[in-house]
Amino acid sequence: MKNTKAITKNTTKIVAIEAVATDPTPYIDVLALLLEDKRSPATRRAYEGDINHFFNTMLHSPPTRDNMKDFLSLSQVQANALVMKYKSIMVQSGLKEATVNRRLAALKSLVRYARKVGQCNFTLEDVEAEKVKQYRDTTGITQEEFKKVLGKIDRDTQLGKRDFAILLLLWTNALRRGEVSKLLVKDFDYSSRSLWILGKGKGTSKERVELPKVTADAIAAWLSTRSASSLTGDSPLFSALDFHNLGHQLCGDMISKIVQKYCKAAGINKQMSAHRIRHSSITTALDQSGGDVRKVQKLSRHAKIETLMIYDDNRLCVQGELSDLLADLF
Numbered sequence: 600m601k602n603t604k605a606i607t608k609n610t611t612k613i614v615a616i617e618a619v620a621t622d623p624t625p626y627i628d629v630l631a632l633l634l635e636d637k638r639s640p641a642t643r644r645a646y647e648g649d650i651n652h653f654f655n656t657m658l659h660s661p662p663t664r665d666n667m668k669d670f671l672s673l674s675q676v677q678a679n680a681l682v683m684k685y686k687s688i689m690v691q692s693g694l695k696e697a698t699v700n701r702r703l704a705a706l707k708s709l710v711r712y713a714r715k716v717g718q719c720n721f722t723l724e725d726v727e728a729e730k731v732k733q734y735r736d737t738t739g740i741t742q743e744e745f746k747k748v749l750g751k752i753d754r755d756t757q758l759g760k761r762d763f764a765i766l767l768l769l770w771t772n773a774l775r776r777g778e779v780s781k782l783l784v785k786d787f788d789y790s791s792r793s794l795w796i797l798g799k800g801k802g803t804s805k806e807r808v809e810l811p812k813v814t815a816d817a818i819a820a821w822l823s824t825r826s827a828s829s830l831t832g833d834s835p836l837f838s839a840l841d842f843h844n845l846g847h848q849l850c851g852d853m854i855s856k857i858v859q860k861y862c863k864a865a866g867i868n869k870q871m872s873a874h875r876i877r878h879s880s881i882t883t884a885l886d887q888s889g890g891d892v893r894k895v896q897k898l899s900r901h902a903k904i905e906t907l908m909i910y911d912d913n914r915l916c917v918q919g920e921l922s923d924l925l926a927d928l929f
Contacts, residue, residue, distance in 0.1 A: 629671070629713045630662055636712070638803070649705035657685050671710075671719035678721040682706060686726065696729035703728055737913045739879025740867060745770060751864040757824040758840055762857050764817040765837055765849075768794075769858070769873055771814045773880040773899050775799060776851040776873035785832035789819050798900055806900075881907075882914050890915075 630650060637643045654662040658670070673681065682703070689699045703726060713719040740748075749766060753759040768774050778796045786795040786805070792815040795805040810818075821837075822830060829838065835848035855872040862871040869875070877899075884895045885907075892907040901907055 627716050627718055628664075628667075629709060629716065629718050630667065632716070633709055633712045645701070646705045646708065649702040650709055652702060653682075653685055653706055656688060657681060671713050673719075673721060675721040678710075678723065679725055682723055682726050690729070700728040737878045737910045738882055739875045739877075740862075740869065740871070741879070742883050744865070744867060745876075745879060747865040748861045748867065751861045754820075757821075760817070760821040760824055761837060761840065762861070764814070764821045765854060765857060766861065766876070767814045767817050768810075769854075769876040770880050771811050772808055773877045773884070774808075775877060776854040779837065779854055779873070780849050780851050782836035783832065784822070784830055784834045784836050787818055787822075787836055789815055878910075881910050885911055885914050 630647075634643045634647055637646060651661055654660060654666055654670075658666050660666055662670075670678075670681075685706075686699060686703060689702065703723075707723045707726075710719060710721070710723050714722065749763065752763045752766070754763050765779060768779055769776075772794075774796065778798060781797050782794070788794070792810045792812060794808050794810055796808055797803070798806050818836070825838075829846060835846075837849045837854075839845060839847045839849055839853070851873070855874075858873050858876055859871050862869075881895060881899050884898050885892070888894050890911055892904055892911055895910075896904055896907055899907065
């Protein structure tokens with residue numbers, strides 16, 4: 600009986616393969632394949648939303664099978680004209696450069712994937728992205744200001760112990776909020792004062808970071824307040840404490856709200872977020888290391904050293920210094 604089922608299953612596969620082989624233009628759901636290729640659910644949602652926006656804007660319909668085939672069968676000239684018109688519509692509607700570029704990047708990814716599987720013959724490489732300056736303000740807050748922020752935490756409470764550990768991680772290790780939110784109990788090793796994090800753009804490969812004693816002690820103090828049942832290896836390292844979400848993993852937005860709460864209490868007027876604390880940490884590390892960008896790259900885990908140079912230039916305010924020198928001539 601089992602052998603009969605196996606033979607039937609294999610026969611069905613062979614027939615399907617032969618059907619594709621004999622069809623000169625077999626349909627492939629390029630969008631579905633592109634989305635499946637993205638590991639992060641958030642990335643998949645963003646790509647799907649951006650590609651939907653293009654089809655709804657230019658074809659007044661979602662990316663159905665027929666719409667997708669019509670778009671991917673355009674000539675190079677037609678495709679360039681359509682997507683450049685789409686870009687013009689986005690710019691004229693007042694969208695920020697980063698949003699325009701993100702939507703164009705999603706569309707280009709779709710076309711590249713379609714070319715790989717033989718579904719289209721054009722590229723969108725001639726459609727240029729909007730120019731945008733990254734990291735316009737990397738200064739954040741000073742070390743003294745951050746001390747004031749920590750001083751607003753009541754470390755005698757469970758909530759305070761959790762928030763103190765999170766803020767120290769953001770500062771001493773310059774972690775991103777997404778890296779903090781994904782941490783599990785098993786990622787923390789107090790004996791070696793280390794943490795295994797899922798870094799940005801690293802896929803499923805975790806990397807080890809060393810923790811200062813004060814940060815490791817803070818995490819251990821927070822974990823000591825939790826029940827044994829909430830300390831299994833796959834439990835979130837930082838969990839919610841409110842009634843409706845008790846025990847659930849903290850999301851990135853919640854971590855930024857924690858930062859904003861204590862910064863506001865400390866009288867910090869600048870708009871703060873978890874990423875601003877990361878900026879502050881990196882800028883302070885450059886100050887303390889005398890501008891050693893290679894050392895600080897190990898802390899920040901930026902892929903490109905040029906990114907650290909932007910931090911360093913902003914820290915030194917080279918433009919302002921030279922403008923003052925020129926003004927002294929008068």
